[in-house]
Amino acid sequence: MVRASIAARERFVSKTAPTGARxxxxxxDKALALLDAAPLVDGHNDLPWVIREAARGDVVGYDLNRAHQETDTDIPRLREGKVAAQFWAAFLPTAIPHPGRAVLEQIDLIRRMNEAHPETFLPAVKASDVVRAKKAGKIASFITVEGGVGLENSLAPLRIWHAAGARLMTLCHNESLDWVDSATDRARHGGLTAFGRAVIAELNRLGMIVDLAHVSADVMRQVLDISTAPVVFSHSNARALCDHPRNVPDDVLARVKDNGGIVMATFVPKFIRPAGTQSPAAPASLEDLAGHIEYLADKAGLAHxxxxxxxxxxxxxxxxEHVGRFPHLIAEMIRRGWSDDAVVGLAGGNFLRVFRAVEREGRRQRTLRGPGLGTVESLDRAG
Known part of the structure; x- marks a missing residue:
């Protein structure tokens, strides 16, 4: 209750005080200085879907140069938050009609965001683009695909998405697919099917990051068994602190270090604290999330x-409450005694290490074999 009151007072001051009156x-102050020098990378933001829903996909009409108080992401607050690289989700609901088309529409929307705001966004496809963008005073703008339903059970679209700029794929969303089990749906396959394993192999070959947010615990374990590149959980917390199936169990956290991967703590309140423990007077808080980060670091390692x-x-x-608040999370970790190196790693250094390793593995794999071919029908149902 006391923490909630303090947080509410700080939010009021930050929203009402004139510039310079903080x-x-x-x-x-230290967090802001560190983020001036080192990149902050956010692994997942659904702004493209917000624009699709709120403005029928009209990026210019939505006007990202305006502070959107009704939501959480816009250019002024991305700048306030010191964001150096943003991974935008080409998200689509599992049940959407024409999912293959919908993925391409969302990829196109992200590309149109870059075109509409070239002074702010640098279209990015490599880890090195993050440093290049920061030096230019821009935000590295990456494309991810959230939900493998858009593959329509074929490996070939992976290569088209990669050619269009996608560099990370969240295997599924809240529903199980014909080849992968979701964390929040009935398990249909006991994890991955043969086609699902082929998806992982092709992502590794392409140098695309495999994202295990949203998959079942069995899928997490199976991917860690077979992936030749580090994996990410692009928006997940610790299940031991909040028993939600979207969060990562301890036995999986223990394996992330050996894989070289990373768990990226997420701000969704129901993944921070069980919904039944929250109320308007005692919501999930920044301090609660910092506890998840410390737990993840304890179980998987500071570099993960x-x-x-x-x-x-x-x-x-x-x-x-919005993308302008990232430095406040970094400041909380500093208050908890985290070193400069540790907070720089949390902010983006750890992710960039993973991204570079994925790129190296992709280059290696492409010298060994050609594109993966096949469909669910040919790989899972043959014979």
Whole structure:
């Protein structure tokens, strides 16, 4: 209750005080200085879907240069938040008609965001683009695909998505597919099918990041068994602290270090604290999320944690209401005694290490074999 009151007062001050009137906060000052020098990478944001829903996909009409107080993401607050690289989700609901078309529409929307705001966004496809964008005073703008339903049970679209700029794929969303089980749906396959394993192999070959947010625990374990590149959980927390199937269990966290991967702590309140423990007077908070980050670091290692907000225009924790609040999370970790190296790793350094390793493995794999071919029918149902 006390923490909630403090957080509410700080939010009021930050929203109402004129520029330069912020009270002294040494930890926040240090966080801002660190983020001026080192990149902050956010692993997941659903703004493209917000624009699709709110403005029928009209990027110019939505006007990202305006602060959108009704939601959480826009250019002024991305700048306030010191964001150096943003992974935008080409998300689509599992049941959407024409999912293959819908993925391409969302990829196109992200590309149109870049075209509409060239002074802000640098279209990015490589880990090195993050440093290039930061030097240019821009935000590296990456494309991800959230939900393998758009494959329509064929490997070939992976290569088209990659050619269009996608560099990360979340295997499924909230529903199981014909080849992969979701964390929040009935298990249909006991994990991955043969086609699902082929998807992982092709992502490794392409140098696309495999994202295990949203998959069942069995899929997490099976992918860790077979992936030749590090994996990410682009927006997930610790299941031991919040027993939600979207979060990562301890036995999987223990394997992330050996894989070289990363778990990117997410801001969705119901993944921070069980819904039944929250109320308007005691919501999930920035401090609660910091506890998840410390737990993830304890179980997987300091080099294996990052940030994946999952801002989507919906509920947010107290203290992390919008993309301008990232430095406040870094400041909280500084208050908890994290070293400069540790917070720089959390902010983006750990993710960039993973991304570079994925790129190296892709180059290696492409010298060994050609494109993966096949469909669910040919790989799972043959004979």
């Amino acid at each position: 009270r002294s906060d040494p930890a926040l 944690v990052g940030i994946g907000s999952d801002f989507f225009g919906g509920p947010t924790p107290a203290g992390l």
